[in-house]
Amino acid sequence: MIDKPPPRKPMLLDWETGEEGATAPVPPARPPRGVPPPPERVSGPTPADVPPVPDIDLDVPKGQAMLAASRIATVRGSRLGRFAGWVFGTLFAFVLSVAAWDFVAGLLGRNTVLGLVAFVLIGLAVVTAAALGLREWWAYVRLARLDQLRADALAARAKDDLKAARRVVASLEGIYAHRPDLRWGRARLAERHAEVFDVDGLLNLAETELLTSLDQSARREIEAAARQVAAVTALVPLALADVAAALYANLRMVRRIAEIYGGRSGSFGSVRLLRRVFVSLVAAGAVAVTDDLLQSVAGGGVLSKVSRRFGEGMVNGALTARVGVAAMELCRPLPFHAAPRPKVTNLVSRSLTGLFDR
Template sequence: MTDPKRPLLIDWEGEADPAAADPIPEGPLQGRAMQQLAMATAARRRSTLSRLALWTFSTLATFVLSVAAWDFVTALLQRDSLLGWIAFALVGAALLVTLLLAARETLAFFRLSRLGHLRQAVEAAHDLPKARAATDAILGLYTHRPDLDWPRARLTERRPEIFDHDALLSLTETELMAPLDQAARREIEAAARQVAIVTALVPLALADVAAALWANLRMIRRLAEIYGGRSGSLGSLGLLRRVFAHLIATGAVAIGDDMIGSFAGGGVLSRLSRRFGEGVINGALTARVGVAAMELCRPMPFVALPKPKVTNLVSRALTGLWNREEVRNS
């Protein structure tokens, strides 16, 4: 029998599908809200036939709506010219808003892909010219960020003195990524705290799943904005799916009492309050999602700076909760 306290390990070889792995074993304290959300979000990739069917039906629906709107406007124009022109203006405004939303989503995908290209350029910078080109690209990404004026100035001043590509990349990461990493940590802690509170206090069956979905989407969007991505709604969903697919593939979603025991006494919490223990687990899984999203949104890999640890993030999130409660009660 599988031990529910052991992490789930999935053999990831070739193009294996994470959704085809064995289900996460049920334990006394497994953070079911985040596990269900992860399994549902990182679902099996659609086949070619499924994508063709989706495109066909969406095109058909758009065509039917367009013809219906045209018939409605022309019929209204024949019956009453004033009402017809009002309907025509409203349909035109709806079409314009749709085009603007599509343009925004397209731009959001472009910005997210730009972060990925920058990360690949940094990882492939094995000599000084490539390292300087990658540094120039990252500086160009944050040209219009007033909060990074001072780090950009220090990097621009010191970079001519460096003639080693590793040292140049380390300096770039230390100067530009450090303040962004701090802001990203605060967003992850806030999301983990919110998920933990809702799970512990709201007794509704699906409320914790809905709260986890909302908090994770908002957290991922904020992390993308912090690192220069500014993802839209579809971009945030796509990034969330990639993050959960990565977590499920590496077995990082399945955690139990042994994880929170290192910073909150998980065994005691699970006996005193099951809902509170579930809240801590869901908050820890939200922090894992945030760290994975940081790695995907960050234009540079973690080399000179340490990657945040889930235990520290959740501990700080819960500490912030207790501090606020003490100030409120005082």
């Protein structure tokens, strides 16, 4: 008989290497009955790895009224919109003229006296409209004259042209020839300008003798406008009231500054000038609350902790002062050179001081 080989014991395979002879894996210990198994650990960021939430100070004043006013003032329609406005305006004027003609002609046929009265009244209305249009055109001319004079002064300084500087001074004297408040300054300039033979000295003399007092008047207008905007924003809680007050105060301030320097802008001229001021400030990024402005407004952030309306009022007043300074630079016939440029901090502090004194 042939002996049978002993039976071989089954060998276990290693799960990782696949080789025989591996020991049997030890099953994990089962938790006792009634106890839930521990949760599986998931790899990923923990709550400690999440970055902190940034601090957003919602109480910091932003000057929303002046920002809204700047957006309203700088809105410009498209060419199609302007063309449509011109077409409809012309059509309305034509229809109104034909209706007035038919009205006067029919009234003359029925009653001569009433027809003549209507004719005279319509004629006066036409003459008044023409006078208003002529005044607006003259306002544009005066503002353009100030712009040209300022450009000529800059060119004379750049080229060191004494003849051009003398022409600028002569034009400046002609603009202010009928101003009684500048009589003394004109007399001093007439006595001394013949003794000056350099461009900088001559233009600085004209700026000092003629424009210093006008600068003071313009500063007072800026302080009054900043005071008005700050008071309305702080004390009137009505919606859009601060925006309307900011637009009105800035429009009035710009118009008064133009009149002080000899611009005498009309209604449409004042709107155009205000738009130019806001466009220049928006292009320079100046219609915004910066750190230096917020620190200069006598602690606007501190006041906003007590009352948000007061903080907004102070910032709106500061932005109004910034608009006023830009209007001075656009309306002044000579750029700031000998006289110091007004600072927003000083204007705001003086305007708020006047507010609390009153």
